[in-house]
Amino acid sequence: MAADQHGCPLLACPHSSSCRLFFPEDPVKIVRAQGQYMYDEQGAEYIDCISNVAHVGHCHPLVVRAAHEQNQVLNTNSRYLHDNIVDYAQRLSETLPEQLCVFYFLNSGSEANDLALRLARHYTGHQDVVVLDHAYHGHLSSLIDISPYKFRNLDGQKEWVHVAPLPDTYRGPYREDHPNPAMAYANEVKRVVSSAQEKGRKIAAFFAESLPSVGGQIIPPAGYFSQVAEHIRKAGGVFVADEIQVGFGRVGKHFWAFQLQGKDFVPDIVTMGKSIGNGHPVACVAATQPVARAFEATGVEYFNTFGGSPVSCAVGLAVLNVLEKEQLQDHATSVGSFLMELLGQQKIKHPIVGDVRGVGLFIGVDLIKDEATRTPATEEAAYLVSRLKENYVLLSTDGPGRNILKFKPPMCFSLDNARQVVAKLDAILTDMEEKVRSCETLRLQP
Numbered sequence: 001m002a003a004d005q006h007g008c009p010l011l012a013c014p015h016s017s018s019c020r021l022f023f024p025e026d027p028v029k030i031v032r033a034q035g036q037y038m039y040d041e042q043g044a045e046y047i048d049c050i051s052n053v054a055h056v057g058h059c060h061p062l063v064v065r066a067a068h069e070q071n072q073v074l075n076t077n078s079r080y081l082h083d084n085i086v087d088y089a090q091r092l093s094e095t096l097p098e099q100l101c102v103f104y105f106l107n108s109g110s111e112a113n114d115l116a117l118r119l120a121r122h123y124t125g126h127q128d129v130v131v132l133d134h135a136y137h138g139h140l141s142s143l144i145d146i147s148p149y150k151f152r153n154l155d156g157q158k159e160w161v162h163v164a165p166l167p168d169t170y171r172g173p174y175r176e177d178h179p180n181p182a183m184a185y186a187n188e189v190k191r192v193v194s195s196a197q198e199k200g201r202k203i204a205a206f207f208a209e210s211l212p213s214v215g216g217q218i219i220p221p222a223g224y225f226s227q228v229a230e231h232i233r234k235a236g237g238v239f240v241a242d243e244i245q246v247g248f249g250r251v252g253k254h255f256w257a258f259q260l261q262g263k264d265f266v267p268d269i270v271t272m273g274k275s276i277g278n279g280h281p282v283a284c285v286a287a288t289q290p291v292a293r294a295f296e297a298t299g300v301e302y303f304n305t306f307g308g309s310p311v312s313c314a315v316g317l318a319v320l321n322v323l324e325k326e327q328l329q330d331h332a333t334s335v336g337s338f339l340m341e342l343l344g345q346q347k348i349k350h351p352i353v354g355d356v357r358g359v360g361l362f363i364g365v366d367l368i369k370d371e372a373t374r375t376p377a378t379e380e381a382a383y384l385v386s387r388l389k390e391n392y393v394l395l396s397t398d399g400p401g402r403n404i405l406k407f408k409p410p411m412c413f414s415l416d417n418a419r420q421v422v423a424k425l426d427a428i429l430t431d432m433e434e435k436v437r438s439c440e441t442l443r444l445q446p
């Protein structure tokens with residue numbers, strides 16, 4: 001076989017194994033999608049429980065039309081005056097606490113978090129970052145460094161990165177029976193900050209997803225973020241809320257997931273991506289005036305070729321319009337509660353379901369080997385996901401043990417979809433239990 005100068009085989013296929021497919025054993029070729037449904041090349045219809053990017057539904061006609069109409073008129077960059085960028089910033093500001101009033105537009109969640117890091121460092125004059133364990137904040141070099149989910153598999157932790165435990169009340173050190181898990185987990189952050197300071201390090205920022213999703217669909221206890229912010233600000237740092245997976249009404253009762261932490265909690269920087277453009281590459285950083293002014297004071301221009309283009313802003317505005325017109329935030333509350341209720345019944349029925357947690361249409365089902373140890377049921381979760389796919393339900397797993405079934409469907413996911421998906425889950429779990437029972441019977445036979 002032909003080889004390159006490093007001796008690596010030269011393959012005809014341009015695909016790198018660093019890029020993975022869903023269901024690698026039996027990948028799906030999707031050729032069309034609408035709302036919460038995806039269709040393969042044979043025309044088979046799948047219910048999409050994975051895509052929080054197609055936030056208001058795949059190929060939503062109003063979003064598609066907004067992009068098309070603006071594309072026909074003008075697509076340029078943010079160095080020219082344009083109404084779309086101003087209208088869009090205005091509309092976003094109406095969803096946020098008034099302190100978060102300066103907006104930067106970009107193309108991806110990674111770009112947003114990288115800019116947030118720069119802003120935090122300029123504002124504080126410090127370098128270091130505190131992150132939650134198992135977090136993922138993006139694929140740029142700067143963000144791999146603050147993503148334990150990635151750097152643990154690479155050359156390790158940089159000296160300017162400090163990791164605090166996930167505020168996981170199901171599997172973490174402080175659980176549902178702890179009298180004050182919010183304070184206990186916030187004190188862990190305080191401890192991490194103090195130990196960094198003892199080494200002469202200075203904290204620029206605390207980065208966290210408002211609901212840690214890659215970490216396993218975690219719901220931090222209420223009050224945790226305010227207490228963390230207090231410890232971080234005391235150390236001279238800022239609080240960055242990564243809303244890339246969980247913002248834009250997904251949690252139902254609030255537009256932003258950080259608002260679950262109470263009215264008084266306001267991050268210094270909020271990063272947005274994925275759902276913001278319903279699949280179009282749009283992202284945004286919202287910052288407070290003092291943070292933005294410190295960045296301006298450097299005198300260095302911020303320019304992003306595609307960020308904030310008239311088309312991107314038209315798409316962003318259309319997403320906000322659809323959310324409002326179709327009342328998708330309220331819809332997420334009602335369908336999410338119904339789905340939680342159905343999944344709760346599965347927990348009673350099937351011992352493998354250890355925990356069902358969530359808010360709105362952000363739900364995790366934690367699969368365990370046994371209740372006493374709560375050991376992640378990793379292989380079982382993978383098996384379930386592949387069986388669900390055979391049953392035309394697209395679902396995936398998250399968490400360090402890859403045992404948490406994650407529900408993050410498009411926001412138009414319906415009550416009927418919830419019923420269908422849980423009925424299929426129930427049938428597969430029952431079948432799995434049946435198989436285990438017959439194996440045990442066989443083993444018991446002399």
Ligand SMILES: Cc1ncc(COP(=O)(O)O)c(C=O)c1O
Nearest residue numbers: 108109110136137138244245273
């Ligand atoms: C929480 C979080 N932050 C940031 C990112 C990076 O976003 P992008 O892939 O758009 O660069 C992701 C992507 O998965 C994410 O889940």
